[in-house]
Amino acid sequence: MIDIKLEHIVKKYTSDVIAVDDLSLNFEPGSFVCLLGPSGCGKTTTLRMISGLERANDGVITIGGEIFDSPKQNIFVRPEHRKLGLVFQSYALWPHMTVQENVDFGLKLKKISKEQRSRIVDESLDLLRMGAYRKRYPAELSGGQQQRVALARMLAVQPGILLLDEPLSNLDAALRLEMRSELKSLHERLGSTIVFVTHDQLEAMSLATHVAVMKEGKLEQYADPMTIYLKPATEFVATFVGSPPMNMVGFSDLEGQRWKAPFKKAVAAFIRMDADDQRICKVGFRAEAVTLKRSDDPHPLKQNQTCIKGHIKAVLPTGPEQIVSIVVDDNQFYVVTPPSLCFENGQSVDMVVDLTMIHVFDQKGLRI
Amino acid sequence: MHALIKKKGSINPTMVLGLILALVLTYLIAIPVVMLITESVRVHSIDVSYFQQEEGAFTLRYFQRALASRVSSVLFLSPLMNTLVIATCITLCTTIVGYILAWIITRTDIRLKRIFATLAVVPFMLPSWSYAAAWITLFKNRKQAGAPGILEVMGFTIPDYLAYGPLPIIICLTMHYFPLAFLMFGNAFQRIDSQMEESAQILGANKLQTAIHILLPVMKPAIMSTILLTFARTVGTFGTPYTLGRPVRFNTLSTSLYFTYQSGEPGVMAVIALAMLIIGALLVALDVYVLREYKRYVTMGGKGQMSRPFTLGPMQIPMNLLVGCFLFVVIVLPLSILALSTFMVTPGWFVKDNFTLQFWFAEETRVREAVPGLLRDPTLLSVAWTSIKVAGIGALICGTLGTLVGYAVVRLQQYRLSKYLRHLSFLPYLVPGIGFGAAYLVLFATGRGPIPALYGTLLLMILAMSVMYLPLTTRSSISSMAQMGAEPEEAAMILGAGWFTRMFKIVIPIQKRSLFSGILLAFIQGMKELSLVIMLAVPGLEVLTTLSIRYTDNALMQMSNGVILIIAFVTFLLTAVSQRLTKTSLAQGIGG
Numbered sequence: 001m002i003d004i005k006l007e008h009i010v011k012k013y014t015s016d017v018i019a020v021d022d023l024s025l026n027f028e029p030g031s032f033v034c035l036l037g038p039s040g041c042g043k044t045t046t047l048r049m050i051s052g053l054e055r056a057n058d059g060v061i062t063i064g065g066e067i068f069d070s071p072k073q074n075i076f077v078r079p080e081h082r083k084l085g086l087v088f089q090s091y092a093l094w095p096h097m098t099v100q101e102n103v104d105f106g107l108k109l110k111k112i113s114k115e116q117r118s119r120i121v122d123e124s125l126d127l128l129r130m131g132a133y134r135k136r137y138p139a140e141l142s143g144g145q146q147q148r149v150a151l152a153r154m155l156a157v158q159p160g161i162l163l164l165d166e167p168l169s170n171l172d173a174a175l176r177l178e179m180r181s182e183l184k185s186l187h188e189r190l191g192s193t194i195v196f197v198t199h200d201q202l203e204a205m206s207l208a209t210h211v212a213v214m215k216e217g218k219l220e221q222y223a224d225p226m227t228i229y230l231k232p233a234t235e236f237v238a239t240f241v242g243s244p245p246m247n248m249v250g251f252s253d254l255e256g257q258r259w260k261a262p263f264k265k266a267v268a269a270f271i272r273m274d275a276d277d278q279r280i281c282k283v284g285f286r287a288e289a290v291t292l293k294r295s296d297d298p299h300p301l302k303q304n305q306t307c308i309k310g311h312i313k314a315v316l317p318t319g320p321e322q323i324v325s326i327v328v329d330d331n332q333f334y335v336v337t338p339p340s341l342c343f344e345n346g347q348s349v350d351m352v353v354d355l356t357m358i359h360v361f362d363q364k365g366l367r368i
Numbered sequence: 369m370h371a372l373i374k375k376k377g378s379i380n381p382t383m384v385l386g387l388i389l390a391l392v393l394t395y396l397i398a399i400p401v402v403m404l405i406t407e408s409v410r411v412h413s414i415d416v417s418y419f420q421q422e423e424g425a426f427t428l429r430y431f432q433r434a435l436a437s438r439v440s441s442v443l444f445l446s447p448l449m450n451t452l453v454i455a456t457c458i459t460l461c462t463t464i465v466g467y468i469l470a471w472i473i474t475r476t477d478i479r480l481k482r483i484f485a486t487l488a489v490v491p492f493m494l495p496s497w498s499y500a501a502a503w504i505t506l507f508k509n510r511k512q513a514g515a516p517g518i519l520e521v522m523g524f525t526i527p528d529y530l531a532y533g534p535l536p537i538i539i540c541l542t543m544h545y546f547p548l549a550f551l552m553f554g555n556a557f558q559r560i561d562s563q564m565e566e567s568a569q570i571l572g573a574n575k576l577q578t579a580i581h582i583l584l585p586v587m588k589p590a591i592m593s594t595i596l597l598t599f600a601r602t603v604g605t606f607g608t609p610y611t612l613g614r615p616v617r618f619n620t621l622s623t624s625l626y627f628t629y630q631s632g633e634p635g636v637m638a639v640i641a642l643a644m645l646i647i648g649a650l651l652v653a654l655d656v657y658v659l660r661e662y663k664r665y666v667t668m669g670g671k672g673q674m675s676r677p678f679t680l681g682p683m684q685i686p687m688n689l690l691v692g693c694f695l696f697v698v699i700v701l702p703l704s705i706l707a708l709s710t711f712m713v714t715p716g717w718f719v720k721d722n723f724t725l726q727f728w729f730a731e732e733t734r735v736r737e738a739v740p741g742l743l744r745d746p747t748l749l750s751v752a753w754t755s756i757k758v759a760g761i762g763a764l765i766c767g768t769l770g771t772l773v774g775y776a777v778v779r780l781q782q783y784r785l786s787k788y789l790r791h792l793s794f795l796p797y798l799v800p801g802i803g804f805g806a807a808y809l810v811l812f813a814t815g816r817g818p819i820p821a822l823y824g825t826l827l828l829m830i831l832a833m834s835v836m837y838l839p840l841t842t843r844s845s846i847s848s849m850a851q852m853g854a855e856p857e858e859a860a861m862i863l864g865a866g867w868f869t870r871m872f873k874i875v876i877p878i879q880k881r882s883l884f885s886g887i888l889l890a891f892i893q894g895m896k897e898l899s900l901v902i903m904l905a906v907p908g909l910e911v912l913t914t915l916s917i918r919y920t921d922n923a924l925m926q927m928s929n930g931v932i933l934i935i936a937f938v939t940f941l942l943t944a945v946s947q948r949l950t951k952t953s954l955a956q957g958i959g960g
Binding site (some may be wrong): 150 | 566568569570571577581585
């Protein structure tokens with residue numbers, strides 16, 4: 001059980017391309033942390049700095065109480081001495097070695113006796129249910145099998161920390177789900193600290209004990225998944241996490257959008273602020289915060305509710321529910337309803353928004 | 369619907385095309401090889417009275433002469449040994465030089481990558497014996513006829529082993545062939561997922577362990593095919609061993625083949641050519657074996673390759689200098705020597721009166737023979753025109769044939785015919801050029817059936833050229849056809865387009881660029897080809913490359929060097945044009 005501490009990490013590729021900008025994070029021992037963000041946000045670079053494949057330009061990286069990278073103190077521990085595991089997106093299996101040889105390689109380097117090695121190889125392959133394929137070459141395996149071997153290869157050396165760089169992104173949907181549950185149960189069995197990089201918010205939500213959302217090299221929010229979902233710290237986190245994406249109403253442009261003023265008023269009253277307050281810049285609400293009513297259906301508003309009138313654009317059934325897209329002037333909203341409700345395209349509807357489930361953001365995109 | 373369901377008994381045009389191509393390629397590639405076998409065991413007219421046998425009767429005396437007679441050592445055995453030793457040394461040297469250079473340029477953070485990568489390919493665009501010509505211009509000693517080399521004139525005494533024979537041959541051909549290795553390794557390095565090395569590092573492997581256990585094995589297929597290709601090329605090369613070996617009677621199979629041909633021993637020539645083709649066949653077999661062996665894992669990679677360059681740190685400047693110096697030595701130095709020599713009556717004698725423009729511009733040079741300066745010589749113009757015709761038309765045929773073969777190979781994949789076409793069209797790739805020339809000489813020396821004797825005609829040279837470079841165009845065509853997939857054509861089929869419409873309106877327009885660059889590449893190669901055409905050139909039908917060799921024969925070093933420069937100029941020009949037009953280059957991607 002090892003903890004990882006990042007303090008004020010900076011990574012520049014060239015003088016004007018800053019990949020990671022003053023990042024500080026604490027990974028508790030045994031946690032399953034997810035670095036989440038769009039591509040180019042610096043999450044993979046962060047992972048590579050933890051692994052030692054990349055050196056930080058500034059800041060301190062401490063792993064298990066020992067400083068591994070600190071440019072100021074001129075300390076850098078090479079990746080081969082960090083005793084951690086890293087699984088790449090491409091798996092990067094060695095094509096000239098069989099499955100067994102791939103897993104055995106790290107053990108050989110550790111100068112472990114032959115009997116012990118073959119025992120560990122067997123165990124690791126059995127753990128990932130790849131025992132039957134030990135004689136195969138990587139090219140003879142499917143994507144999911146390759147992925148398991150890549151994991152087994154790193155698990156065999158029993159690293160205290162396991163780093164995973166988008167390991168599921170090359171798998172098809174069904175396999176991805178299977179590997180997710182596999183990873184989760186693996187984490188519970190092994191108890192090692194896992195750092196996982198992904199751009200898939202669903203993956204982050206379902207796997208991690210902690211999620212760090214990053215954008216343009218900076219940390220947006222670091223919290224447990226439910227907090228990220230229910231209390232997004234910034235507008236970016238709010239829109240990036242969740243599917244369908246959070247509905248956002250901006251108040252900078254009120255031209256020709258007469259419905260916005262009463263909506264803002266209701267929101268301001270609910271959060272006990274002045275409706276003219278410039279800090280109320282954007283208001284977001286998730287699809288499930290809305291109840292949809294037919295406009296011709298009388299429905300008195302309850303306390304903490306407000307209403308926006310719009311038209312149905314399309315109904316997208318997903319099976320257990322349906323996503324309804326609604327247009328209000330030029331704005332598009334998504335609402336989730338039970339599949340039993342029937343709507344027609346173009347029909348007028350009332351979106352009844354539950355004000356207890358709204359998120360208000362200021363000009364800087366920070367949560368109020 | 370009607371387009372998809374074929375009517376019973378209707379003819380599949382692709383199949384017809386495939387069969388025609390198979391027939392043509394069999395005649396142009398397989399038959400010449402078979403002919404060599406019959407020619408080596410058949411009494412030739414020239415030997416009828418000597419052998420006391422009828423012309424065409426079966427005999428093993430040519431084999432005996434080559435393998436077990438008083439002259440077999442001179443004719444065959446020592447040339448064979450020399451060839452194998454030289455080819456081995458050159459292959460080793462080019463592989464090492466190419467590997468190191470490719471690694472530096474693709475895998476480190478060295479500066480000027482793109483320029484280095486472009487320059488590193490230049491030696492291969494020069495005629496293969498340019499280095500030999502530059503070498504002899506510099507190192508030639510007084511024991512040979514004609515003007516002595518620059519160093520002798522400057523007062524040095526050059527020993528024979530430094531001026532001629534195996535050592536200079538190995539050095540010169542290494543300089544010429546290392547770009548092949550560089551290109552193949554550069555592309556391979558580019559394809560390898562650097563995360564494979566990083567995984568090893570994470571597991572505790574240091575740089576050396578990673579290089580030995582991961583990088584080298586992963587590169588093995590590329591290394592093997594580079595070794596095979598370089599070996600085949602060096603076995604078949606003629607100009608360099610001819611220029612540097614002849615003065616000390618150091619023969620390789622290629623020069624021995626040429627001399628037996630010159631001295632009128634067609635039977636023995638067939639035996640030697642056969643030996644070269646057997647070496648080629650062995651290389652092909654090895655190539656097939658190696659490819660099959662590595663197939664289980666060469667298909668890997670292709671995704672997630674984030675290449676992180678190796679940091680040179682304080683080695684940055686020395687490494688830049690080293691690569692710069694190396695490229696200077698292999699490009700600027702030899703070309704300058706060649707160029708300088710053409711402006712001097714006695715190369716190396718640096719006095720004002722010794723400089724001259726006569727080799728280029730005089731109506732009659734005063735040096736040894738009354739020949740006009742190169743740019744005033746009407747023969748040169750007509751020879752250059754022949755060169756362009758041979759290389760140009762050859763490249764056109766080669767490109768067209770290659771595209772058709774590529775189409776047939778990809779579309780007839782489920783048939784055995786596809787495999788046959790592919791293997792056959794790749795055959796010239798590893799077959800020594802001069803051996804192939806000899807085979808053509810034999811096949812077309814007399815008329816056979818409907819095909820007339822073509823010996824001494826432009827057509828024969830063109831044919832030989834288009835077959836020799838077929839692997840180039842076929843390979844690129846197969847890969848781009850496979851990339852295109854069947855869908856564009858199927859879409860046209862759904863809309864009711866017939867086979868010919870699809871071919872001319874869909875397939876060829878889509879393949880235009882790859883076709884064009886294939887043709888240009890073949891053209892460039894054809895302009896500087898010597899090994900193949902030296903067997904087919906006759907007085908009155910010369911190309912630039914053979915003309916340069918004739919000048920060497922007549923000890924007119926300056927004229928010979930001038931012709932080499934003209935060829936180099938034309939190939940550079942063509943390369944520049946093709947890069948501008950197709951926006952691709954040989955070293956593409958290697959420099960990042």
